Amino acid sequence: MTPRQRRRHAAPVVAAYWLVLLVGLGVVTADRSGTSVAAVAPLWFGAVVGTVVGQFLALRNLRLWLVALIVAAAAYVTLPMLAFELGGFLMWKVLIPAALCGYWCLGDRTALIAFWFPTVVWMPAILDRTQTTMTPDRAGLALLGVLAVGLFAFLRARESRRVALWRAVSAQPLAKASAPALLRQPPGQAVARASWLVTITAVTAAITAWLAPLLWRLEPVRGEEIDVPELVDAPLTDGVAVRAVPCCPRVHRIEIERARVKDYLDLGLGHDAASESLGEDGPACRACGGLDVASTGEITGELAGDAPIEAAQAAEATLRAPVGMPTPTPTPIEPVPVPVPVESTPRAAAVGITLPPAVESTPPRAPVESTARPSSIAITAPPSVVAPTPPPPAVTPPPGPTMATSAPPPAPAPTVTTPSVPPEAVPAPAPHADPHPDAPRAPAVHHRAPITWWPWLVTLAAGALIFPLVTLGLRPVRRLVTLRHLRRPLWDETVDQRVSNAWQLALIGLRDAGWRPDAGEAPRELAARVGIAGVEPCAVILERARHGLGIDAGDLAEVQRQADVAYAAARAPLGAVARTVAWLRWPLV
C-alpha cells in the first residue's frame, strides 16, 4: 500500500474526527463568547496543535512510545517559549491528550479512547446545560445526541478504513481484487440501510443520556461575590403586619456557591447552588429612620420627611448601580407611590433573592439596568408587583436576626423605596472564611445572553436539510425530462445517437428493476442474462449501429418501440414503493 493510498483511506477518519472536534470547540467558544479570547485560546491552541501533531505522527506509522516521547519533549522544550496566554497549564492539559487521541484515532482498537478527547471538548457545553439535578436540559440532550452521532460517524469511518486495510494489507500475499460489481439489485433497499444507523444511534444516545448522568458527580466551585440588600422586618404599623422592606440600605455581601459536574477540563460554568454570607460589610446605614411601608404600598411614617426619602433613592441607585459606581443624584419624589418594577436577574433568582418591588413617589420611569459587571445584581422594576416567593432551599440564609429571603405572607402590591447609600460609604469586603478552600474557582460567569450562535446553527442545519430535500424533489423532474429526451429528442440528433438513446431508455427500465450491466458486458450478453422482452432486439440493433452497419428508418422505429417495451416490461413487476423510489433515483443508469 502506497503512502498515497494510506492517506486516502485515512482521510474520512481524520475528517470525522476534526468535524466533531471543531464543532465542540465552536460550541464551547460560543458559550463563552462574553469572555476574553484568553479564556478559550489555550483550549483551541492545545486541541488543534495536539491533534495535528498526533495525526501527523500516526500517518508516519510511528510507534506510540515515540509519539509520547515527542509530545513530552515538545512540552519540555517549547513551554518556556510560548506566551503566557497560550502556554499555561490548561494548554498542556489539552495538548497532551489531544496529541495522544489524535494518534489513537487512526490506531487499531483505539476508537473509544481516541474519542475521549472530543468528548472532553464537548462536555463543558453539555454540562453547562445540565442542572444540579444531573439532568441535561433539552439543549444539553440535543448536544448529547449530536455527540453520539459524531461518535457513530467516527466509528463507521474507522471501520471503513479498517476494511480497506484488511483488503490491502497482510503478512501473507493478497490477491488483487476488483471492486464488486452489482449485476442485479432488488429495488428499495436504500431506505432500510439508512434507517439502521439512525436507529442504533438513537437507541444508544437515549441509553447514554439516561445512564451516563448517573455517574456524574457534582463538585463545588467558588462563585463570584455579589452584594445583596439586607431586608429587615418593619415594625407593625397601625396593627397591620407589613412586608419586610429594606429599612436600612445595608448591603450584605454573599458568595454565590456554585456547583458543576466534574470533568477533566475545569471549564464548566456551573450552576448556582447556594450562597454563603461573607458578613455584613456593606455600607453603613446613614439615615435609616424607620422607613415604613404599609401593606397597601403607601409610604408611611417618616417617608414623607426629607432625609429618608433621599436616602432611599440613593440606596436604590446603589443597588441598581455596580458597587463602586458613583451614586446618581437623587431625584425628588412625589408623595404618590407608584410601583416600579424590579427585575430580578436569573442569578439573583437562583440564589433565592426576591427583591421586593420598589415604590417610588416619582412618575414611572424606565428601568435602570446595570451591566457593567456581571457579578453585580441588576435591579430594575418588574412589570408588576412581585409576590413574595418562598426562598429556595439551596439558599443559605445570611446570619443575623432577619431573613430577607424568608417567606413572607403574600402582600398585595408591596412597595419599597430603597434608601440611598453614598458610594464612598461602601467599604471593602471583610475577610471571611472560605467554605471550600480547595474548590476551583469557576470561570467568570456572564449572564447567558441570548444564544447568538443558536440561530446560525439552526439556519445551517435547516440549510443542510433543505438542500438535499430540494435536490431530491427535483429528481423526478430530471428523470421526466431525460425520459422525454430519450424517447423523442428535444433537439436534432443523429440516428446512431437516437439508437443509443433507446438503449439507454431500456437500461433505465432495467436499472429500476435492479439489473445492472457489468463492466465489459456486451449488450447482447446483458439481454441474454436479463431475459426481459424488448431488450434483445434493442441490443441487436445497437450492436449493428456500433459496428457501423446501416440503420434505416425502420430500424430506428423498431428500436424505439422495443425500448419502450423493455422499459415497461422491466418495471412491470415493481410495486408502488419501488416505482416511487425509482423516480427518486439518480443517476438513472
Add this chain to the structure above:
Amino acid sequence: MMPPLTRPETRRARIASLLGAPWLAVLAGTLAARDELFVIAVPALAVLWVAMASALAVRALRRVPDEPARFAWEQVDVLTATGGAVLWTATAAIALAAITAWASLALIGTIGVAAVLVAATWTAVVAGGDRPWRRAIVRRTISPEVAIEGDPLREEIRMSGVRIPAGMRLFVTGWTTWHGVVTRYAIDASAAHAEVKLAAELGAATRGEHRAPLLRLWLADTLGLTRTAVAHRGGADFVVLPRPGMVDNARGLLATGGHDDRTQPASRLPTEGTFRIRDYVPGDDTRRIHWVRSLQADKLIMRLPDEIPPAEPALRLVIDNELNPAYAYLCAAPVQLLDALVQIWLGIGNALAASGTRVTLVAAAGASPHAEKMAMIERVVHPGTPREALRLGARIAWQDQVTLGSLLAHSPTRQLVVSSRPRPLVAGGRVLDEPLWIVVPEASWTTPETWLSTALPVVLAFPIGAAENRLGRRHRERERRALAQRDREMFSGALRYTGWQRAPGHYLARPVSGRVDLAVMR
C-alpha cells in the same frame, strides 16, 4: 498460506468479554457509591444484556442441519476485536469515572457499553444463524479451468440471494492453493439479495490438480463491533498443467553415462578412426565382421553401427516423488522442488520423444484426480500431443505409498530416474541395477524461506490501524515462519545427498537462463 482459524481460547475470551464486561462496568459504577446507578443503571443494562443474551441463545440453540457442534458457540461468538476493545475500553472508562468522577469518562463508558450491547443484539436478531445463507447461491470459478503452469489465474465469484441486513457488511475470503494468495472481498448492504460478481487476479498458476477450499463468508456491522459466524460456501476445482522445461543436451542421455554397450551417434568422417568394435559372438551378422581388425587380432571382430539403431529405442523415464515423511511441510521448498522435478521429467520426455525415442513416463500418482490411493502410472509420450503426459504431471505429488524401487523393478527397458536424492534401490529384497540418475539438486531449484521482516522499533511494520500490527498476530506470524524454517531444514535433511563423487556418468540438471541444462557428473 491459509488464514488461521479462530483458536478456541480466543473464542472463549471473546464470549467471556461479551457476557462479563457489561457487568464489570455496572459493578465499577456501583462502587462509585451512587445508589441511583444501582437502582436505574443495573435494570437498564440488565434489560439490554438479557435481550442480547436471549437473542444469542436463540441463535445458538436453534438446530441447523448439517452443522457441527461448534456451530452453537460460533453463534455466541459475535464480538470482533474492535468490539472487544470498545467494550473493555468502556468498562475501564466507567471504572475510571468512578474514581475520578469525570463526566466525559462516564459518558464514553456508557455509550461504549450500550453500543456494543445494541449492536450484538441487532446482529444476533437480523443476521444470526443460517438465515443469511439459506437462499445464497455462491458460484466460484477459477479461470481458465485448465491452465498451464505460470499462466495468470483469475477468480470469479457470483453470488445471489445472500441476505445482508441493513447496517451489515459481507466479508468473503478464500484461497486457492496451499502457498497461494489470499483473496478478500467486502460488500456493503447495497448488495443484499443482489446478484454480485466478485473478481480477483490470483497471479501465476502453480502446477497441480487443485481443489480450492470453500470460501469463508461472514457478516459484520458497519461499526465493526460485532460479526456473525463464518459460513463456508463456494469451492472450486481447477487444473494447472505443468509447463515442460526446455532441456539442453537431452540426446546425451541416450548413449552416454555408463552404458558402453549402447550405440551412440558418431561425428567422425568415414576416414577417421574406426567404428566401435567387439568380439564376434555366434549369431552376429557376418556382413559386419571387421576383416582388417580380425586379421590383426587373429580373431573375428565385429564392427558396430555408429548411428541410432533403426528400431525405435525405448526407455522408461521415472520421476522420484517418494518422500518420507510426506506430510504437509509449511515451507514452500517441497512444492518448488516437486514442480522442478516434474518440469525436468516432462522436458526430458518431450525432448527424447521428439528425437525418435519411445519414452514412457512412470510415476506414482493417484489413479484419479484428488485420489488418496497412489499407484504406478505409465504414460507414453507422444510428440506433439503431450496432453496425457501433462495430465499425469499435474497429478504428481509427494507420496510415501509407492517406493521408487517398485517403479523400477521387473523392467528390461533402460530406465532413467529424475530425482533429488540418488540412492541404492531395493525391490523385493533384491538390489536393483543402478539406473541413470538425473539429479535435481534441491538447493538449485528452491528459494530460501523468508523470515519475518523485523520492523524498526520506532516504526510500525504495517500501516497504523492494520490488524497485522497487533502483537499477537506478529507473534503468530513469527512462529509460523519459524516453523516453516524448521520444516525447510527437515526437508533439506531428508533430501541431503553427499555422494556426488560416487556418481560419475550420471547427470545433473541445473537451471540456466530459464532452461534446464543437463551436465554429466565427472
